[in-house]
Amino acid sequence: MTQTKNDILSSLNPSQRQAAEHFCGPLLVAAGAGSGKTRALTYRIANLILNHGVDPENILAVTFTNKAAREMKNRIEQLFAQHLALIRYDKPRSALTPEEQMKLRSRIYHSYIKPLWVGTFHALCARMLRYDIEKYQDARGHRWNKNFSIFDEDDAQKLVKQIVTQELNLDPKKFNHKTVRYSISNGKNKGWSPQAYQEAEPDYKGRVISQVYSIYQEKLAENNALDFDDLILVPVQLFRQNEQVLAYWNRRFRHILVDEYQDTNHTQYDLIRLLTTGGVNSYSFNDWQQRSIFVVGDADQSIYSFRMADFTILLDFQHDFGDRLPDESTRTMVKLEENYRSREQILTAANHLIARNEQRIDKVLRPTRGEGDPIYHYSADDEQEEAEFVIQKIRQMNGDNPEMHWGCFAILYRVNAQSRAFEEILVRSNLPYKIVGGFKFYDRKEVKDALAYLRILVNSADSISLTRVINTPKRNIGKTTVDKLMNAAIELGVPLWEIINDATSVNTLAGRSAKAVIRFAELMAKWQQEVNNMTASEIARGIMEESGYIEDLKKQGTDEAEDRLQNVFELFNAIAQFEEDNEEANLENFLAEAALASDLDNLKEGTDAISLMTLHSAKGLEFPVVFLVGLEQGLFPNHRSIEDPPALEEERRLCYVGITRAEDMLCITHALKRRLWGGYREAAIPSQFLDELPRDVLSSPHLGRSRRKGGSPGRAVRTSSPQNWRKGDRVVHRSFGPGEITHVFGTGQKISVAIKFPGAGQKIIDPQLDQLQKLE
DNA sequence: GGTTGTCTGTTTTTT
């Protein structure tokens, strides 16, 4: 009888506790970096179940990444283990015998973890759709069945390309398939149908894109496939058209928790709102009996606007769901401001930097740990020397401090391409490292080929997968043959598979390739039969063997082929692992998971290695020592953001995210010269963010040198305006480097100049806005 | 139908 409510929550601070104790109604937790938001979330879930008697089945917890979902499950499990060890065995968890541990874990998993719905928006929606998608039809009557394929970005682009170039014969320069795909994606993230798209963007371009969008949806339906955006949008539309379906999920998920709420887009918001209110479509919704909406986020860490995330959704929470009272008197917002992660000097820098942003909730990170060391700033000659410096510094710290193992260090950069210089030196130095994100296991050609085979078995309508592997390995089924078959399929309005699987049609259409096509069809048909009899592992091995794919790689004999072979086997391992971890593992479930999984390396965590990743991937993580590299104008902030104030604010938030990853030590570097697009970019100007950090927390032995070489960006603004620019002047631009003026337009205040840059080509620039310096 | 060589855009970030 020692377990009371107090005991579970006793380790929380007052604000965390207020968040964790929240039962019914809306609550926004505005949680600064390192303030224990995951803690508040997990403790609240435990508290709901243990102290309020909520059935885990009634809880929906949405995270932004798979990693975060895994982490949350683990932490909830640990909480329960701690708690139940005391209740059931009357001793702390650490004192349990191995058998008792095992028994306890299995019990916790079955009664608490498994019935909880914890996952990303995409994974959770995919799961709901496996139940209900057959009740859905879109505005034009298209339907899907529960074996739908999930198209990744690659598949989606292929489809758009097909439409743009073949169906509509558009000028590929004006309507680049990637740009069109991106526009469609953005439209979907705003909740627009093709019709709505056209209404929102009624100009010529908008009308064309709307038309592509419309055909694209038709094709997706023909393939029985959805793209990433549809996974969210389709449930929203289904909920709007089918009251019973919405009522079911609304009743089911009484308590909804959303992590990283600042990263939600409008469609995701609609989904959450529908699930929470059950479709009561007004702000007067206030039936909070036995229900809650609990969102956690930080507007200062909103870094996904390029994916249509909109942090004003977080800023509006109080208006949407809350009591709409001012911050001081509201009962529907809690701020977590104590920072348990970083040393004071690091927090000072972070607070100072982010305070420059206009759009935010006022909030500071209050230090709880000692002052720590100043932030170290290093100015390198080029990207190679930058990497050498960082690695040498890591070796030195590792040598000096026995407790600093390799896993303590992280190198964070703006773009993936920056990892190369570091990798080269790490390999040469023989140090253990891991690259998080970047190349993804499931993006590799051979893995996608294997998955395509499997997808066809589950969803034979998936023509994208079918065309992908029909001649891989080579079976003498060339482009002309595939085109003929495909045209017939389009003509008849049936999936490609139906043509291929009919020997007569094939004989008529395919000429001398007919035999090969028929053999391929027979192979696939045979394995389709086995989907319900054999395990996913057996099927995967079987089809990859019998299709000749493995044989083909083996006989190539190159290192690359060997590598690919290894990856195919690695996929088999992943399937086997999946079968071990999931009771109802089957091929369908595996494919659903694989489509949404990022990379496999996450599985082998725990290895002691230096971490390399982009700033975006670093969100949510923390490291004792962080190196923030490549702080150069044009790289970070990225050149596409410099002239766009909201985008620049986002870059600044990204920098804030980077700084706040560091626990004890932060080191910021930039290079004066950087290899980019093949050539060198000379005289790179240090990032403006360096100037935006408070001076007194920066320790920077090379500061003087770097300033003189790069010029001070702060001062350059003022010196550049009254100049007389002339054709032929040699100049240095803040982000494009050195160049020569080729034209001068206008006079006086309204002057603009065209400059030819060796690296970036010709650009027209306003010297008032851009930092331009004349060279003598 | 497959292979070789040339041309092009590409580098912001991701579920």
Place this chain on the structure above:
DNA sequence: ACAGACAACC
């Protein structure tokens, strides 16, 4: 610089 797309050739 480099991969992927496409055309010309085998």
